[in-house]
Amino acid sequence: MSSRKSLSGDFFITGDVACAEGAISAGCRFFAGYPITPATEIAERMSERQPEIGGTYIQMEDEIASMNAILGASWAGVKAMTATSGPGFSLMMENLGLGVMLETPCVLVNVQRAGPSTGLPTLAGQGDMMQARWGSHGHYSIIALCPDSPQEMYQLAIKAFDLSEKYRTPVLIMADEVVGHMSEKVTIPPPEEIKTLPRRKPAVPPEKYLPYVPDADLVPPMANAGEGYHFHVTGLTHDERGYPLMTAEAQDKLIRRLVNKIDKNQDDIIMLKEDWLDDAEVVVCSYGISARIGKFAVERARAEGIKAGMLRLITAWPFPENRIRQLSKKVKAFIVPEINCGQIALEVERCSSGRASTILVPHMGGGVHQPHTIIEAIRKALK
């Protein structure tokens, strides 16, 4: 078994398994989780693989504990991840906020199923997109990535860890049941070809270290527990020393920085996949499994001579406001298929500000869109 320290080559595996392997390639050596469909296979894979590579798998008593455990592990200097689905995602919201406030690198995977509540545990949904953005209380910014294939589950797991270290924030992988459970070819490169970002360490000795003095990009270097820094961090509003400070001024300074370190670095964070946008009159804007079907619909529309284009959101949060604004000045309409009653569509509508129309193609969950529903929306948009 020890020969499996690092895998490389071509594999026919599910998105969930690919996600676990991507995390391992990124250097994830701590996984805490709680079984939940359709994310369980990530935990199962991690329970098998982490012992092989000297990492930790722990099955916590619930998702609240899982989220906290990965925060603790990250503060010990270890790359840490958890994976869940709707009900567990709700439980993780409390301490996602703690992760944001303490500026803790970690990765949280949500293999979305249809909700609300227990909903359709084994069937697809994309109803947690706004929860991903706003689910923990208070105002903050977050990074969320949306893989559309097992291969991308692998790659975005690596990217998520890099972003979490670079910006010192929890990063969400907002997958869905179809992408999590489908099996496809996944290519895992040899370990020496995988480049990952290390943690940004303090450049000053412990006696001069203040945990929340940011670098120019608004992100502070991070000491780990056990390194002699004797730092304090708190979920309370705090100053650069990490000490609680109960004033509006301290709140203003802290929250502006937490939001700006993500929002002002949008250009570095946001990843989009664009097809046929140059002459597009109508643009299908989607993410995850819905984007795959959306792209198929765009291809069909092109075959009919319709000038349709595809904008796939690999990064859903921060939302690619600027790109939607640019496009809204030259296209007639955005078609937004998603497996909910309209969440990302609201953002598209906001950013296009009436310059282009936004047409939602909703699916209530439990399956995926039929391509013709999207094609019909494209045709209708140009009438």
Added chain:
Amino acid sequence: MTQEYSAGRYYPGELLREDRMPHIWCPGCGMGSILHGFLNGLHQSGLPLDKVAIVSGIGCAGRVAGYVKLDSFHTTHGRAIPFATGLKLANPELKVIVFSGDGDLVSIGGNHFIHAARRNMDLTVILVNNFTYGMTGGQFGPTTPLDARTATSRYGSYEPTFNVPNLAEASGAVYIARWTALHLRQMEQSFTEALHKKGFSLVEVISPCPTLYGRMNRQPRGLDQMKYYQQNSIIQHGADTRTVGIELNGKITVGKFIDIERPAYTDIKTRVYEKAFAPKPAAPAKTTAEASSK
């Protein structure tokens, strides 16, 4: 100028964040004595301070993490134990201490408490029990004695109470001691012992809250509650934890109740992994007869 301190005592600049003084605790509160006792116990433990981390939840006792000059984490309400679990497992070199209150650890964090004890996670938990939610103004909680008046039990509490040592023992803790804020020396010794105990160790300290709990239960000054402890505490090492529940103005059994050996979480895990990953003995070569019979 160097100052001399008596043997075995910590000096404040070593362990306290003096730039955070004064602290937020009320006059008459037990937290000052308990923190002092804890720091002496930590000092006496001889543990290397670079490798000690402290995690608190939310509440009056939860503020301890902010005053101690260690790697210190002030987390969310009830979640200190799972945070500490991640910290400990990701860096087993660390001694991880959870310092929090009764509401934090056995109400909102009750599930984490029993599961960490069940796993025999290598953590030292210091639970300050003042019988009430202090930070929010003195409401009843799972440790509030029956009939006690609080901000949300104006006519007397009618909820049965957790007996914390018994809960911990039933869940699997390997070290359990209880003292009151009056028992400074004994408390220090228990802290030191708990810090050296491998597995889930618990020290419960009964603490006065004259401002809220005491005021509503005829002990309005800190001194009243200390006198109550003095007159009603019974030291009984090895007491059956089923008998140590606390009733309103009743006797308080204190002492070291449990000090047993049980493999800690990582010990059992290591054993299982070692067995699973042990090199397999080479299969004996097949005899010609076996090979030909196939």
